[in-house]
Amino acid sequence: MTNSSRLPGSHPSGIKGPPKCEKCGATLRLESGICVSCLLCEGIEAGVSSAAFESVMAEVDVPDTHWHLGNYEILDEIGRGGMGVIYRARQRHSQRIVAVKRVLSYQADSHETIARFRREADTVASLDHPNILPIYEVSESEAGNPLFSMKCATGGSLHHASSSLRNDPRKCVELMAKVARAVEYAHSRGILHRDLKPGNILLDESGEPFVSDFGLAKWLNANTDLTKSLTSFGTAGYIAPEQAQGAAAHLTSAADVYSLGAILFELLTDRPPFVGDNPLSVIRQASETPAPKLRSLAHSLDRDLETICAHCLERDPKARYQSAGALATDLERWLDRKPIIARPVSPPARVWRWSRRNPKLVATGVAGLLVGAAAIWLFRSELLRTPAFNPPEKSIAVLPFLDLSQAKDQEYFCDGISEEILDALSKVDGLRVTGRRSSFSFKGTGMAASEVGKRLNVQNVLEGSLRRDGNHIRVTAELSDTRNGFHLWSQTYERELAGVFAVQDEITRSIVDALKLKLAGGLPAQTQHNTEIYDLYLQGLYFSNKSNEEDLRRALDFFQRAVAQDPTFARAWTGIAKVWYFLADVYVRPLDAYPASREAALKAIALDRKDAEAHCYLSEATRVLDWDLAGADAELKRAMELDPNSAPAHLFAGLHPLFRGELKDGLQLILEAEKLDPVSPITSYVTTAAYLANNRYDDAINEGQRTLQLDPNYFYLDSILAAAYREKGNFPEAIALYTKAQEATRLPSSGLAITYARMGRENDAKNILSQLSQARETRYVSAPLIAAVSIALGDKEGAFHELERAYAEHSGVLQWVAFLPEFRALHSDARFPQLLQRINASQETILKITDTTLSETTDPKAQSHFTLKVGIRQRPGTPDGHAVKIIVSFYDLSKDNKLMPTNAQVGYRWLTSVSEWKYGAPRFLEATYVRPKIPMPSPEGRRYGGFIVRAYFDGRLQDSRANPSELSTLFPAEN
């Protein structure tokens, strides 16, 4: 109906101008077609007052309903902002209440506006995060305005909710931690928000935050003409100084971090960091003066919060948290009452403040009794964090006993007693005991036992105290139930020092009784018999967590002696598998080590089918010896079925996405592994690598330091912490660490060579390279390490040569080249993807099954009626016209619980269409399984058994889901 006016620079497509107005002859019209001149001329005549106007208007009853825009019935206007108007609307077909944003063009050239708008829609729609406002649909109104619908956040914005949150700092921090994680996610997708403010954080009914209005989002890397010139956007009060000054091309995630800090500041103090009469003065202040201290405005808040805010609001972007994730981590640590990473005055290096205790036992005389000289180190510590408090049956944590002696010099003794008791308890079959480091970390916190128990997820807590006067000691011990705080048992012992060992036995036995465990033959005899072998095992376990060859071989020795005495000791076989696994690729040729690991793992499984950890090592052997990622996956699945809390299973499982290039997913899984076993150095080591792969240098550095806290000599293959320093550009730290690593591993450090190469010290780098080559003559040197040095020296040919060698040797490290930064220079070379193909580190799938929800319907006509809803997502950017096929098959269970196929199978086929799936939203399908009611029940007694969903793209299997999982193995896909 109307034509947009075109200004110079763009030409209309042959459309003539609007007709002249009949009344006045002017040609200028509004969107609705009214002549502007006529409208203007109206003003010559008199009008009417607002009171009169309103009273006349009130005479009629014309309710505001049924205003439609596109597929939506507009209910009310929620607000205006950014590029358009936001309404609350009802979607025509689904009747769902949504928010609809309508773009209002601001300039005559609507093509650019629409293009910019589509960019916004694409951007936000590709983000998929629980705390980012999801976009449902992009469409156009009849008038041609683009509009999109999104979730309607009914809780209003943070702008309005802030006053009610002020009195609850914890809630503020919780909320902002979620927001920061959401922003981190967007950053990881290359998207900056650039206009974070309370008005852009919407809340739903339950107070859950959603970040919205990525209207100013800008791809970090893209640099189109349109976006390049957009300079000072953002809202005064929350905009980072460098952003206000127009540095649009160089903005980093630190700008968003500033905004997050400003928002948090306001939530806690009722005003933004800077206030002023007008936006200009606010921004000037923000650029020229340091942000006010949080506590100067809100005295009751603690220093850590002040530090966090200050760290966000630093004027120098490099001085802030370098990622929204780092901010989120600190907020989460604050919530957990852990020390935060940020320091009030920024130091050159960050120190892990968590726990600095020396793990060695110091208790005199006590140590020698029950176990060998080695400290006890349980491989699996039970630090599960379950949402509902549901501790495993028969689980206990032993807290360090309190030193009540006068001189308070008995700490070592108290700790010793506690540790001994802990150790003795851990030998008891059927009892889960929290690892020493975890339970001892609560020492001195003054936390109530039941609270500690909840955090450690144990059913019972043992605490006690000790008082020593010369040779006389008094020990009290108390056992309580975490769930209700009841004291199950308590006792006091008065003994002479010489009798302290008997006291330990007595306490242990009492506890066991109190926990109602029955041990055949009583405690002493049983443990006496097994103690020696178990002792060997425990020592093996201790050394198996080390990273140097000598200790690993010691571990191997201990384990082998254990199985020599008791060949049925399954766990010791697993230990052997573990040590060979860790020796492989680093100290021992893969083709020697992996088969040995596999053999031991198979022995362990033969003795104990339920050994999850053995399956983990089996999985790795499959991956490396057979180059079979899929097979390895299956083994890990089995491991997780057997033990959902298996840390090694999660750790290895996290590596697979990394091999395939799914860096974020991999990191996610590895972080879960870390939750399951926070005190494992190898997990921390791999976590460091995962952060590094994701370019999260600060996180990598923090994690790498944590590894060294756990074990100061943990360098293993090559110090990843040093690599993080190096990637960040901090060469001195990198060199220092690599030098240390060289001493520990007694091998020239390839990372050091790479650092030298980066610094331009080519000769030094070449020196190390030749040393490495020489070392090959006497010992195994991992080929990818040498390849990495070659790359740093610019020798791609040499690098590929080494990688070929690695392939021939079956180096398990080879698949790591898929994500380690040292190998990025090879990505563009055609040989690289070919290599990845051969080692089966394949690319991201095109189709993904997002979810499968099974629901049962009550159907009077059917014996059973199930509906399966399947979500399929297509990778954004997939071109048109490819064949998608989804096959859903249902299975039955026979009378004797055998899974059997049925003819309830359905296929969906369609061709990919860019417009339909552009925004990456999943498509949902349904399949039904109906077993009709029949007069006579079938002789086979069949009933519903399960389903398999398989997604094919151009005939290639992309993804599958099966429930129960064994269906996939029983009924494999035909090709």
Add this chain to the structure above:
Amino acid sequence: MNTQVCEEDAGAPRQFATTRWSLILSASHSEDGEQKAREALNLLCRTYWRPVFSFVRRRGYSMEDAQDLTQDFFVKILEPGWLRHADPDRGRFRSLLSKSLQNFLINAAERAHTRKHGGDVKFVCWDDWMAEAPSQLSMSAQAVDSLPPERLFDLRWAATVVEHSLRRLREECESKGKRRLFHALSSYLTAERDEVSFARLSAELGIAESAVIRQLFNLRQRYRSLLRDEVAQTVADPAEVDDEIRYLCTALAAGAE
């Protein structure tokens, strides 16, 4: 500070509350007054930035440069120095703005060099301004290409006045829950009686035809008040309102080539 809409009939002796422009002109000396004046100026700029932008574009600058320059211009306007130079004799906001803009662009070339060095802090709520006042005009392409920038400025100015008044009218209707009424009737504000199908409107709105006629007339009258008030905000003396309206009408008529 709030705008006062003329509460009496336009025919009665005008007892205008202070218009924005007169406030700006008169109050640049006291500190308190200066603050209020700046707020008033801010409001005016937010309404009338589009003519400025059109002018700059018409002068041949690219989209990006035009945005930059418009922003720069307003930053300059909003600085205290400019207010002090606002000479009462220069009369109307529109003309003063136009002249300032022309002067500003003369020096624009030199300024372009210094601008990029990040010395000054820039800040303009571009998107907010745009969202507040969406505008879609239709003009013939030849007209746009052939009109001199000053003419285009006036055209745009006139359109802004009209659009802004309509927006206020809509808001007043919406605040009373009569948005639908507004949408149904606003297209007919200038229509002659026989151009309107009252029967259809009556059916659409569910009210009697006579009610439609009455409501339309009401809306029209209110619109007039708002329009006059809008114009009044940009002149120093209430007596100039009619003159200014006529000036703008002339500008539009002249644009009709």
